[in-house]
Amino acid sequence: MTIVDFSVVLIGALFGVYAICASIECGIVLKMLTRGPANRRLFSPLWEITNVFLVFGFTALAMLFNGALNDISRALTATLAVALVSLLVRACVVLAIFYIRGDEELPLWLVGLLALTTFLVPLSFASAGIYLLTGHLFWASWIGAVAGLAALSGLAGTGLLFVNRRSGSKSLALGEALAALWLLALGCALPLVSLHTANRLSHDSLLVLVVLAGLVLTAFLGKYVGLLRVTLWLPAAAVSLLAPVILGWANRPYLISGQLSLSSAYGAQTYGRAIIIALAVMLPLILLGGWLFWRLFNSQDATKT
Amino acid sequence: MDSVVLAARSLVADTLAFHLFFVLFGVGLPVMIAGLEGWGVFKKSSRARKIACSWSRALVVLFIAGAISGTIVSLQFSLIWPNFTSFAGKVVGVSFALEGFAFLVEVLFLTIYMLSWDKFKPLWHWLIGCLVALSALTSAFFITTVNAWMNTPRGFKLNAQGQPIDINTRQAVFSPAARTEITHSILAYLFTVVLCLLAVYAWMLWRRRLSASAKAVAKRLMLALAVVALILGLAVVLAGDQSGKFDAKYEPYKLATAEGLQDTTSGAPLLVGGIVQGSQVKDAIRLPKLLSFLATGHFNGTVQGIKATPANQRPPVIVHYFFDAMVAIGMITVAVPLAYLLARWRGWAWSHSRWLLGGLVACAVLGILGCEFGWMLTEFGRQPFAIRGVMKVSDAATRSRGAIALAEFFPFIYLILFALTIIGLKRGTKLQEALE
Numbered sequence: 001m002t003i004v005d006f007s008v009v010l011i012g013a014l015f016g017v018y019a020i021c022a023s024i025e026c027g028i029v030l031k032m033l034t035r036g037p038a039n040r041r042l043f044s045p046l047w048e049i050t051n052v053f054l055v056f057g058f059t060a061l062a063m064l065f066n067g068a069l070n071d072i073s074r075a076l077t078a079t080l081a082v083a084l085v086s087l088l089v090r091a092c093v094v095l096a097i098f099y100i101r102g103d104e105e106l107p108l109w110l111v112g113l114l115a116l117t118t119f120l121v122p123l124s125f126a127s128a129g130i131y132l133l134t135g136h137l138f139w140a141s142w143i144g145a146v147a148g149l150a151a152l153s154g155l156a157g158t159g160l161l162f163v164n165r166r167s168g169s170k171s172l173a174l175g176e177a178l179a180a181l182w183l184l185a186l187g188c189a190l191p192l193v194s195l196h197t198a199n200r201l202s203h204d205s206l207l208v209l210v211v212l213a214g215l216v217l218t219a220f221l222g223k224y225v226g227l228l229r230v231t232l233w234l235p236a237a238a239v240s241l242l243a244p245v246i247l248g249w250a251n252r253p254y255l256i257s258g259q260l261s262l263s264s265a266y267g268a269q270t271y272g273r274a275i276i277i278a279l280a281v282m283l284p285l286i287l288l289g290g291w292l293f294w295r296l297f298n299s300q301d302a303t304k305t
Numbered sequence: 306m307d308s309v310v311l312a313a314r315s316l317v318a319d320t321l322a323f324h325l326f327f328v329l330f331g332v333g334l335p336v337m338i339a340g341l342e343g344w345g346v347f348k349k350s351s352r353a354r355k356i357a358c359s360w361s362r363a364l365v366v367l368f369i370a371g372a373i374s375g376t377i378v379s380l381q382f383s384l385i386w387p388n389f390t391s392f393a394g395k396v397v398g399v400s401f402a403l404e405g406f407a408f409l410v411e412v413l414f415l416t417i418y419m420l421s422w423d424k425f426k427p428l429w430h431w432l433i434g435c436l437v438a439l440s441a442l443t444s445a446f447f448i449t450t451v452n453a454w455m456n457t458p459r460g461f462k463l464n465a466q467g468q469p470i471d472i473n474t475r476q477a478v479f480s481p482a483a484r485t486e487i488t489h490s491i492l493a494y495l496f497t498v499v500l501c502l503l504a505v506y507a508w509m510l511w512r513r514r515l516s517a518s519a520k521a522v523a524k525r526l527m528l529a530l531a532v533v534a535l536i537l538g539l540a541v542v543l544a545g546d547q548s549g550k551f552d553a554k555y556e557p558y559k560l561a562t563a564e565g566l567q568d569t570t571s572g573a574p575l576l577v578g579g580i581v582q583g584s585q586v587k588d589a590i591r592l593p594k595l596l597s598f599l600a601t602g603h604f605n606g607t608v609q610g611i612k613a614t615p616a617n618q619r620p621p622v623i624v625h626y627f628f629d630a631m632v633a634i635g636m637i638t639v640a641v642p643l644a645y646l647l648a649r650w651r652g653w654a655w656s657h658s659r660w661l662l663g664g665l666v667a668c669a670v671l672g673i674l675g676c677e678f679g680w681m682l683t684e685f686g687r688q689p690f691a692i693r694g695v696m697k698v699s700d701a702a703t704r705s706r707g708a709i710a711l712a713e714f715f716p717f718i719y720l721i722l723f724a725l726t727i728i729g730l731k732r733g734t735k736l737q738e739a740l741e
């Protein structure tokens with residue numbers, strides 16, 4: 001694996017972690033919407049940590065592939081402006097909900113605004129990712145539309161699986177249905193449409209995605225008919241983590257499909273290795289932090305629910 | 306200047322001015338919290354830990370807007386300044402990346418810190434707080450190295466197409482301006498945060514709504530904070546003096562413009578106040594030979610004038626106002642805590658008078674303004690370049706007209722977010738309860 005390939009995997013993994021965190025946020029706000037303001041404490045301002053993975057992933061992309069910035073700026077300013085505005089509005093709503101309204105009852109429009117902005121930020125970045133994969137904005141091609149549908153159903157489905165992970169319900173709930181739709185789109189429709197439109201995605205890598213999505217779908221089915229007793233959230237999170245990595249890998253040798261190659265865009269020849277070494281040094285600390293956070297979050301979540 | 310470049314400039318100016326307010330708390334407050342909690346742990350003072358906890362609640366409120374504006378800064382630099390980020394990324398991209406690592410560790414452990422006040426042993430909890438503070442300082446260190454490199458770019462050569470070659474990352478990251486700029490800015494953040502904490506308790510005493518025991522605690526805390534403020538304030542003054550000497554040597558155009566000094570002069574006077582007219586400063590108070598002394602350490606030292614720099618490479622003389630404002634604020638914000646400490650030490654009756662408490666509150670606002678003016682001096686002082694001598698601002702910006710719409714829209718949301726943060730701080734931190 002070359003340093004350029006490793007950079008693709010690294011950036012994909014960072015956006016994968018972001019996708020998991022963002023889907024959890026989406027699940028929580030959907031639950032706040034459907035179950036009323038009593039569920040507000042499921043969400044916490046500390047979830048703003050999600051944005052750090054966003055910054056980290058985007059900074060890694062901008063620094064390692066700095067030769068692509070002009071193309072990205074020209075094509076994606078409007079798309080990513082949606083994320084910028086949503087981030088700001090969302091921060092206003094979070095402050096209003098948690099520090100200004102205190103324990104007052106929340107109006108539906110405020111929770112609705114939180115839900116809308118919570119979805120718009122990752123969807124805006126997913127749209128940017130679709131541009132890298134297809135070379136077109138997401139509404140300009142079939143594959144873009146399918147990928148957009150996959151992103152939306154993935155966020156809602158994985159999020160709902162997370163918030164309902166302790167419910168023990170065997171029925172095919174909305175979360176499972178959305179997650180199944182997501183897996184179908186991501187694992188079957190996206191590769192099929194991609195091969196049909198011949199936009200140069202690597203067949204082998206897409207096969208991995210199809211197999212992975214198929215296995216998780218089988219697990220869903222197994223749980224539905226009562227053959228398996230598994231927590232569906234974890235396999236769904238694994239797909240969220242791996243999907244950006246696999247799709248980025250499948251897009252090689254391009255960064256922007258058909259327009260800009262990875263080698264032309266790569267601009268970190270002098271310090272790429274330094275970044276990888278720094279990451280390797282800090283990874284244990286980040287993993288320790290992630291583990292501690294998860295334990296504390298789970299214990300707090302259990303107390304509140 | 307075309308409208309897209311103007312929009313890009315105003316957008317980044319708004320965002321950075323807004324972000325700086327939160328940066329200084331993001332860097333300074335974790336250090337102060339770790340200091341106070343450490344005191345509480347080693348002296349076994351539950352009250353100190355309780356007060357540190359109340360400060361950490363304020364940090365979370367500030368963190369919401371700070372993390373968002375930080376996210377927006379990083380995205381804006383790539384989208385609105387792609388040529389700059391592409392060029393800088395090749396040379397000092399490692400600083401951006403390491404800043405990102407440090408920021409990730411900071412927020413991850415800040416989250417753990419906030420969730421574990423009553424779950425970890427005090428020593429372990431304090432160690433996590435120290436990690437948060439260390440990460441905050443590291444993050445500030447690396448991002449300031451980028452700005453220092455923009456002022457004194459080193460560590461590369463340009464090829465025929467104007468792209469960097471023969472890159473030496475170490476030289477680029479540790480450019481000549483790095484030492485003075487990092488020291489001056491981080492000390493100023495710490496100083497401002499201490500002034501703000503001092504102001505919060507001064508405000509509580511000013512309002513006269515504290516119980517007798519809470520008042521006594523507040524006064525003890527103010528005494529400690531005033532001592533720290535004085536030490537940090539003097540350190541900022543010394544770092545500023547070093548910055549002035551550095552500018553005289555490496556960025557003489559900036560110093561000359563800040564002082565409106567036209568010709569290269571020995572025994573140059575320091576201009577205080579005055580009105581900027583064209584490229585000159587009129588009606589200022591002239592302090593003979595003081596500029597030479599501050600710049601070189603000698604009253605008859607030679608200071609380079611504006612005319613030594615080509616006309617199309619000179620910064621706007623408006624930086625004189627920023628320089629004067631920063632220095633004046635620095636002097637006032639050191640003098641007021643000093644007066645408070647003297648009054649406490651001598652037992653003077655006016656040590657907690659309303660006008661002195663009001664003065665301490667004003668120092669917090671002035672401290673924040675001082676940081677803003679300092680950065681405005683740095684940024685305007687580099688004009689018309691984004692990277693001094695290498696890339697002009699007009700060449701660094703995007704050509705996308707989307708920037709114009711964003712520039713018109715964003716300031717309003719920043720104002721709303723700022724107002725909500727202030728209300729959130731007032732309602733969500735419970736600083737007064739921690740004194741009881």
